[in-house]
Amino acid sequence: MKLFPRVLCDAARAAWREGFALGGRDVARWFPGHMAKGEVRRETLGLKPHLLVLNKMDLADLKEQQKIIHHLEGEGLKNVIFTNCVKDENVKQIIPTVMELIGSSYRYHRGENLExxxxxIGVPNVGKSSLINSLRRQHLRKGKATRVGGEPGVTRAVMSRIQVCEQPLMFLLDTPGVLAPQIQSVETGLKLALCGSVLDHLVGEETLADYLLYTLNRHQLLGYVQHYSLGGACDDIASVLKWVAVRLRKTQRVKVLTGTGDVTVIQPDYSAAARDFLRAFxxxxxxxxxxxxxxx
Incomplete structure (x- = not known):
């Protein structure tokens, strides 16, 4: 039995949204309290040589990589490496680059046997622990030394030193995810949430799915149409999630009060569909x- 008609929008006829309704959301409530434990003073970091590692490069559109680098250089971030820690891609560049930065920052050695x-340090759920484990695989041929996870908040305290290289002798400290004391805007918070830096339920899975749909359509990234076998691109999240729920057989029984009493009806599980949409992204x-x- 068909539960409801297939209602989808055609990209040629759809009235695409020109903006996303932010609705006065309080972004400060989205970010977990454990981040405060890992707060690092910006002025302290400014005194140390530092390298910006942009992980999960396999998920990013890097067609304009030079523009990205130029933009970061304009913000004073001149040492940048793109990596994929799952496949250990570009990870071998990190320690030589770090050593070069250290060598150019200090004019003398403190001793012969240096370590x-x-x-x-980084935003939650960007792969800091995965980076440490990848470095160990690359340089020590050893397995995991720190726990990783697909949600923010797996690392909740600064851990003891973890060796990642023998020559030179180098140790890394894994730290809890940290963010700026104030998020610039609700939309910035939504972007961070889409990347998994916030627990989904704090923002709302369907809200995140709606912002994702808005973003994909805005940039004409319509891979979701083929992935879910949709009839066409759509700007209405309810229609998309309804179709996804039925296709994945994600339904739920809900009691509805009628004039003759309670009636159990089968409805699409919008939350389950939203979770799958976010996972796919x-x-x-x-x-x-x-x-x-x-x-x-």
Whole structure:
């Protein structure tokens, strides 16, 4: 039995949204309290040589990589490496680059038997622990030394030193995810949430799915149409999630009060559909996306 008609929008006829309704959301409530434990003073970092590692490069649209680098250089970030820690791609560049930065920052050696301790700092759920494990695989041929996870908040305290290289002798410190004390805007918060830096339920899975749909359509990234066998691109999240739920057999029984009493009806599970939509995006199934394209 068909539960409801197939209602989809045609890209040629759809009235695409010109903006996303932010609705006065309080972005400060989205970010977990454990981040405060990992707060690092910006002025302290400014005194140390530092390297910006942009991980998960396999998920990003890097067609305009030079523009990205130029934009970062304009913000004072001149040492940048793109990596994919799952496949250990470009990871071998990190330690030689770090050593070059250290060598250019200090004019003398403190002793013959040197060891280095590097702190890994970054936004939640960007692969800091995966980076440490990848470095160990590359340089020590050893397995995991730190726990990883697909949600923010897996690392909740600064861990003890973890060796990642023998020559030179180098240790890394894994730290909890940190963010700026104030998020610039609700839309910035939504972008961070789409990347998994916030627990989904704090923002709302359907809200995130709606912002994702808006973003994909805005940039004409329509991989979701083929992935879910939609009849065409659509700007209405309810219609998309309804179709996804039925296709994945994600339904739920709901009691509805009628004039003759309670009646159990089968309805699409919008939350389950939203979760699948977000998972597809974060795993790269919907294609490579750069959320900050407008910044360049």
């Amino acid at each position: 280095y301790c590097i702190m890994v 974060r795993s790269g199934v919907l294609g490579r996306v750069m959320l900050d394209r407008d910044v360049l």
